[in-house]
Amino acid sequence: MVRRYCYISHQLKVSTMAAFQLLFPLLVSCVVASASPPRHILPCQVVQMDVFCSDLSLRGAPLNLPHGVQMLDLSRNQVQNLSLETLAYHTDFHHLNLHSNKIHFIQPGLFKDMTDLKVLDLSKNHLNVFALSKINIGPLTAVESLDLSSNGLYTGMSDYFLADSPSLANLSLDSNSITKIAQNTFNGSSSLKKISLHNNVILEIEDGAFDSLHNLTELDLSKNSITCITDFNLHNLEVLNLSKNSMELFQSTSSTQLYKLLYLDLSENKMPYFPLLPRHNALEYLDVSRNHLQSINVTGNPEKRSTVFLNYLRYLDMSYNQLKSIPESFFCFMGSLEVLNVSNNCISSFSITNEGILTKLKIINLSHNSLQSLTFEENTLPMLEKLFLQGNDLTTLDHQVFQRLPSIRYLQLQKNNLKICASEQKQHEPALTDQNHLDPPDCVSFSSVRNLHSLYLSENNLQTLPANAFANTPLKLLDLSLNPGLDMDKDSLSGLEHSLVHLLLKEDNISRLNTDLSLLKSLKHVDLSTNQLTSLPMWNKESSIESLNLQNNNLVTLEYSTMVALEHSLKTLYMGSNPLNCCSNLGFLHMVQRSAVVVPDIETVTCVHEDFSEPVNIEKLTEGMCQVSGTPISIIFVLLALFAAIIMLGLLVKYCHSRRRKRSRSFRA
Template identity: 50%
Template sequence: MMGARAWLLLFLLNGSAAVLRPEHVSSCRVLERVANCTDLNLTSFPHWLPNGVHTVDLSGNFLQNLTDIVSFYPTIHQLNLHSNRIEFIQPGLFRSMSHLQVLDLSRNQLDLYAALKIAVGPLTFVQKLDLSGNGLYTDMSDTFLGDAPALTNLSLNGNSITKIGKDTFIGTPALRNIDLHNNVILEIEEGTFESLPHLAELDLSMNSISCITDFNLYQLNSLNLSKNSMTSFQSIISDQDFQLLYLDLRENKIQYFPILPTKNKLIYLDLSRNQLHSLNGTDADEELHNHKSPLKLCSLLYLDLSYNHLKSIPPDFFVSMVALESLNISNNCLESFMLDHRSLNTLKTLDLSFNNLQNLTFGNCTLEMLETLYLQGNWLNTLDPGIFQGLPSIRTLHLQQNQLSVCGLEKHVSGSCVYLSDICTLQYLYLSENDLLYLPAQAFKCSPLLILDLSLNPGVEINEHALSGLERFLTHLSLRGNQLQVLNFDLSLLHHLKVVDLSSNQLSSLLLASGDTAIESLNLQNNSMVTLETHTLKTLQNTLRNLYMGSNPLSCCRNMQLIDLVQQKSVHIPDIAMVTCKYRKDGEYVEINLRNVQSEHCETLRSKVLVISMITVLTLGLMVVLLVAIRLCHSRSHRFNHSYKA
């Protein structure tokens, strides 16, 4: 009786508040039985909707109370009350709504109603219920879940739940999907989910769960435990088949590889950003268990072990992973990585970047399907010269930030360099920041590279035939930051080259001799260019779309053709604000932005040149006249003297 009086009093108070509040109501938009009443400042359920409406969206209003008015629309299938101020629901309100399947009550103030301990009443036909962002804490969800026999999808994320009791889901036996992420869950009572035979997806991410022991949800397909405080995950020892496919354990504090169901169907396992320092069990008993029942992950396609503290990988760790396609062990502490004969032959992507790798060994007939290999950020220096030639499907090699050298045509028996030629599948190669000193002739011969990054190898000497063999394939070339003073090979010979980055060098000219090129983007920033030759511009004019020229000591009056292209917008210069040139005025050099150069800036110089030329001509003319006059005078004097003597 006291409970009924309490909610009646609350209803009357809220009703009074609604009367006093000014209301600005606009018409809902109704189209094909869908009523859109969002953000209309409504304080009560609209009573003017058509009788046959199926979907009503009242999100973003100011509703506080849900009363009998809702039952006037028995045909509603979907009711969205997201982001209102609802703090009271008339008990039994949804009983007569026999078609209601989707009910969204997220981001309201239902904690005020739940505190009254009054059940909402049956949600007999509701299949999807969203109660997220309502400030609900432990046991409050029982107010809404006591009688919902058809409910399959439940969202309780963004509340303040600290504990899930074993009776929480007694009234929702049909649940298939439960979202509990972003709560404060510390405890889950034993048997809580065992009453849900159809449960397939469970999201417990962003909580405060410390461990999972005796995991026994055989029917579960997906389990998300990321961003908790877990130190371990252990499944029960059972010969029964588990249906788990996706297990997300990232961003926890797990120190040892989890003990997984012996009979599992896992295809996705994420253990990234933990504290793994071993891929064994957590103690002697578990290691013994692992020894008796070795790890079997025969269906696993994706494994992420990145951002941990692993120093080594057991030699037989990958033996059972006969279907693995993606393996990420980046950002660990590995010093060596070795694969035995015929290991990981289904793998397509392998990420070993940002470890401490100094040794890398791939046995015979390993990694036969590997397409992408990430090795950047290691200490690789001495490798088997033919290690990459032994990867029959490799398409992309990330070798940046190592200390590798590239072999030429001569045969090497030591590991002082690696061959990057004759790899008939290789299309993308990244060799930046390797302290390369020399790039030999035909370094990539018979490797059909599309993208080649040789940037940030300051002082590298590039043989004029280093890119020979790439004429029919290469589209992107980066030589950024190599301190190049001269480009001793003709870029126009690379017939399909579209993007060229030559920035941050010391180039004063560009070699494009053939007069035919496909270059669309050219970066010459931060070089020593005084003049971009007319021949170069003529070669580029039909294909060039983007030209970067900032931070060059350009001459205004020697680049009039470039200035014309800029001012006519024939070529787009994305860094035009940084592109300046200098012209001489009153004996001093003046700097000006390239787009602001006018013809008169060079007329003074031209006039001076003309005056100097005229003076020079006149001077030369006078000198010639004077010489002729002297010669004539001398001739006459000679004739006079000759006559006198006679």
């Protein structure tokens, strides 16, 4: 009996120990789980203390939110009533995103206990309905960023959200229906630094509306209906965007105080005159493009031309206006200017002759004007790197005009009517008569432009490209496209052997290239598309060509030796729309089949085969399709080579035999 009891007792101990061993890991996992918040609140996601519940058709936050959650994203859901219940009774948020819901009611005093809330996004809701109740949502004690955009708010409604926001720094009221900014609109938000009122219907800004905002540095009033600013006096403002309004006038108040404005965008308005800017300013960026500027005067009276003081200006855009001229004196107080854009105007003449006014200018855009005269004197533009002159129909330039730009790297001359000088030396030859000496030169020189890397001369009606046209100019890119009938001298690219990387000769109606492109050791990208080429340019095994475009030519046969020479460097080849012969281009077929070269337009690469009425796609061509009397072409080549070798061997034997007979005769003598 005792033994049986001991046995049972022993069995119980064993069972208890086994059960404990099984339950212990489960017990530990439960303790760990209770000590840390769940990583997934289905269907939301938790990352540290941030909860993401976006786009889940929710009407409120999940009830099992972790304690101490800092950021809650409930954007793009179905929330209608915003209350403590909606937020699962949490008040310790730092960031609350309720963007794109259907909120039309906010529980009064909801945010008063949210003393840690810094960012509140209520954009794209129906807060105009809530505003009809005329109840303030405040206080927003700690909120620094508030987004109320796209809520259908109209004039006065924003007051119920801003009345008690002492810490508010960033405010967005974009895309509402506000027509007027009243004097007291921002009285409850005196800490504002940035205000965006983009895309409203603002017609009026009452005097003093922004005067109480001493910290305001950025103001966006773009895409509204403002017609004029006559007394701009926001001295501390740094960024002002007034683009896309109906402004006809911008004038600052007369003041000796320094304005801190750095960025001013007045583009897409209706101003006929240059804005009247503060005398003492720090402006760096000014955009008055797409207005109705007819002159650079600040008033309609040409007798009262005001001097423009923009000593710190770095970027000036006056493109897409009606300017006919810009006197050089306009730039006298723009010593820091780096970018000047006056494209798409009606300017007929442009000149810089004063050495000291634009010493830091790097980019000039004079494209799409009516330029007939362009003058740059020595040492006037020492830092100019890019010059855009396309679309001006220029026919005559001082032939040395570009040599006076020591830093020029990029030159765009598309759509003009220029002729290229044969060489720099010819222009220095003494004139035969005084009359000839006075005649304006009819060509422009591109030799010895020491830093020029990119030159665009497409659509210039160029007929000839003379020898040494670019001597001592280290061009990396040369575009000569769309010059039908261009006749290139065999030495026209002489001097570019070690610099030229990109060469564009498309749509030039070229039937044969006189220039030996194999001499251009650095050439990697060549565009010869849409010409009349019947044969490939010659290249040797030292070629570095990586991309070659031969589309839309008259190529029947691709020389095997040239293809072999190109194969080691060529990566991309365009060959569509050529009348290739199927059985004369097996070398090209092998190259494509081995995937040694990518042919992006392979679907349009076809060849003509006498056994087929329609062109055959090169991918479907096989060597077996090219046979003569049942014998593959490859065998014919082998037989021909063998026959040639036999003939050569016979001639060699005959030659050796004749030499032996001559030696024997001389010995007998």
